[in-house]
Amino acid sequence: MMLDSIFIGMAGLTSYSRGLKTISNNVTNLNTPGFKTSHLQFADMFYQGDQAGSGERSQGQGVSTFGSTLSFVAGDFRSTGNPLDIAIDGRGFFVLRDSNGNLTYTKAGQFEFDDKGILVNRLGGEKVLAFGTDGSLQEISLKGLDTNKPQATTSVAFKGNLSSADTEHILNNVVVYDNAGAEHNLQVTFNGKTEDIASGEVKWDLTIKEGGTTLATGPIKFKNSVPMLGNDSLSLTFNPVGVASSTAVFKLGMDVTGYSLGTDSSLVLGTKDGYAVGKLVGQSFDEEGHLVVSYSNGQTAKPFQVALARLSSLDSLEQIGGNQFKAKNADLVSYGVAGAGQEAIRTGAVEISNVDLSQEFSDLILMQRGYQASSQMVSAANELIQQLFEMKGRG
Incomplete structure (x- = not known):
């Protein structure tokens, strides 16, 4: 029976040692991204039955461990900026x-x-x-x-007021693109204004230039200070070598007006599409x-x-x-x-890791106590055996 006690105590020492190892692994991975906490599973060992009709009751054989289970509770999220x-x-x-x-x-x-x-x-x-x-x-x-392949500009829309009291309004650095991705820095000019007071119409000459070269020109009209449908745009076609041609339509947007607000117009570039080749x-x-x-x-x-x-x-x-x-x-x-x-x-x-330090330290105390108790059990059983041998020697 003394030997059984030693074996039971050793089972405790072995099991609690594995428990300490599991806790050590958890704690040391406190800052490991994606780490999931392990929990060691303990179980009592099988019991002995009645042996050869001795009438002895079943007795436990100590503690054992099975595999550890993982806790998939989410850890905290830590910003890295990457x-x-x-x-x-x-x-x-x-x-x-x-x-x-x-x-x-x-x-x-x-x-x-x-x-x-x-x-x-x-x-x-x-x-x-x-x-x-x-x-x-x-x-x-x-x-x-x-x-990223280029996309040709197909639409250029303006916004603001082109004052009927103005005589010339120039927009510089209007950048558009052709199908080859080439950039065209254009100058858009509104001038040559004529007015028909009876009909309420105001006509402007819209001219588009690139580097001093006129690329397109044509009339646009307002009626009662609102762009006239069908007379509110000018088309410009690009024919780059080796690729298909493209046409950009320069249009007075829906919020463009032609009110007489002095000689300064507020007309500016509103929206446009198209872009160059991207790296x-x-x-x-x-x-x-x-x-x-x-x-x-x-x-x-x-x-x-x-x-x-x-x-x-x-x-x-x-x-x-x-x-x-x-x-x-x-x-x-x-x-x-x-x-x-x-x-x-x-x-x-x-x-980051889902390790709960407070829980791990609490489990650590339990493992330490279990290990100490098992160690004392082995020591006590060993002393009893030594005393038994001494008594036998004196007999």
Whole structure:
């Protein structure tokens, strides 16, 4: 029986030692992005039954431990300012693929583009998977996204008042683009005004020049100080070499007026479309996990949306290190995207560890006491055995 007590005490020492190891691992990962706390499972060991009719009651054989369980309670979100750092506000996991084609999952959204222009996990280099415009699961690559093709200007609209008491109104530096992406810095002039008091019409000559060269000229008209429909625009066609021609329409906007407000007009450029060729200048993510590619011409593109893995049972996940998990049963994993009532993406931030220090220190005290008690039990049983041997020796 004394030997049984020693074995039971040793079982306690072993189990509480594992508990201390689990707590140590939790505490040391306090600042590890995406880390999930582990809790060691304790269980009493099997009981002995009646042996050979001895009539002895069943007796416990000590304590044992099973595998640890993971707590997937969300950690806090910490801002990093890095546009490629993202966190998931919800149950999903980012999907990674290693060089062997194995899929793993992580809450630590710390990504970067490698020298091949592929988005990878900053820590281990695994490729980050997303849904492309065709809806398939694929890696995120900047291939083919270096430039943004130009768009020709098709509409230029003005706003404000072109005073009927004015004689000439000039707008400089009106920039438009042709289909080749070439920039044209134009001068738009309103002059040559004539008035028909009986009909209430005022006609202006609209002239468009580039570098002193007249590109287009034509009349525009007001009636009762409002632009006349069908007489409120002038078209200009560009014919760059090697590409299709394009036509830009210069139009008096709906809020343009022609009231007599002195010799100074307030007519200015309102809206216009078109832009030059754009060069890639940055990448970031939006709140639905789209990769937002920004260009020097002010345009953006969203060619990918980060894939999120959802598991019907989180118990099927196990930690494999490197802030990653793998699924024990792939059939329990489904893939989707953020938004539409599902997860939201926190941009420029990471989810930090969900370790609760106060809880860990409380558990640490319990483990220490359990370890000390088990140690005292072994020492007491050992002393009793030594006393027994001494008594036998004296006999």
